[in-house]
Amino acid sequence: MTSERVLSWTPSAIVFDCDGTLMDTERHWQDAREHTLGEFGLAPSPGFADRVKGLHYTQCGRLMAEEAGQPDLAADMTGSLLRIFRALVAENPVTMPGARELVASAATFAPLAVASNCPREVVESCLDTAGLRDYFGHIVVPDTGIRPKPQPDVYLAAARHCGADPADTLAVEDSLCGVEAAARAGMRVLGVGPWPGEPTMAKVDLWVTSLAEPDLSRWADARIPRQATR
Numbered sequence: 001m002t003s004e005r006v007l008s009w010t011p012s013a014i015v016f017d018c019d020g021t022l023m024d025t026e027r028h029w030q031d032a033r034e035h036t037l038g039e040f041g042l043a044p045s046p047g048f049a050d051r052v053k054g055l056h057y058t059q060c061g062r063l064m065a066e067e068a069g070q071p072d073l074a075a076d077m078t079g080s081l082l083r084i085f086r087a088l089v090a091e092n093p094v095t096m097p098g099a100r101e102l103v104a105s106a107a108t109f110a111p112l113a114v115a116s117n118c119p120r121e122v123v124e125s126c127l128d129t130a131g132l133r134d135y136f137g138h139i140v141v142p143d144t145g146i147r148p149k150p151q152p153d154v155y156l157a158a159a160r161h162c163g164a165d166p167a168d169t170l171a172v173e174d175s176l177c178g179v180e181a182a183a184r185a186g187m188r189v190l191g192v193g194p195w196p197g198e199p200t201m202a203k204v205d206l207w208v209t210s211l212a213e214p215d216l217s218r219w220a221d222a223r224i225p226r227q228a229t230r
Contacts, residue, residue, distance in 0.1 A: 005205040006190055008075075009221045013153055013164035014106050015153065015182075016136075018116040019212075020174040021192060022103070023126045024094040025085075026053065032085035036077055054175030056117040056148035057082055068201065080148045086122060093129040096192075097140075103135050103188025105220035111162040113138040115154035115171070115181075138162065150177045152185035159185070176200045
């Protein structure tokens with residue numbers, strides 16, 4: 001991993017994850033999982049939060065049901081999970097440190113998109129609440145023809161919408177699931193959050209503890225604005 005692959009480079013596009021990267025919603029997913037399991041008289045198994053971080057909510061609901069030995073409850077648990085999560089986000093949407101500033105700076109020199117495993121309406125609501133929606137030209141989420149992370153589809157579609165080659169695109173992620181998706185898409189990857197462990201570190205070009213880190217801010221501020229290159 002070399003920071004120069006990110007900090008000495010100007011990407012043709014930047015694609016951000018939402019949960020845990022732009023918005024502090026990962027804790028809401030964790031609370032929603034615990035509340036959902038509680039509704040069904042169940043408790044999370046050890047290490048469950050780490051295993052499902054970044055997964056599409058339908059995959060999470062199915063895994064909860066399977067690990068509880070109740071696979072027939074997958075649809076009901078998935079519905080409960082999404083309902084509770086939406087309520088928690090509506091009550092307390094919080095932007096991650098440095099996200100607003102980095103997005104505003106990045107939008108001056110590259111087209112931006114969001115690639116998320118969340119439902120579109122949840123992503124749009126979060127970004128609207130945070131005052132970030134207008135910075136992003138495209139929001140890509142799984143649908144009939146786009147597989148969820150860790151498959152690369154959402155990242156490949158986001159780069160295409162931005163008119164950029166994936167190899168010239170920077171992905172910003174916080175989970176192993178998302179990092180794997182971006183790496184499979186052939187993008188350079190900026191990871192953010194607490195130390196993720198060696199398996200994740202091996203797949204990123206740079207890891208920062210926060211989007212507010214000074215080196216990252218200086219990098220973004222030093223890029224040449226797009227209008228100045230015309």
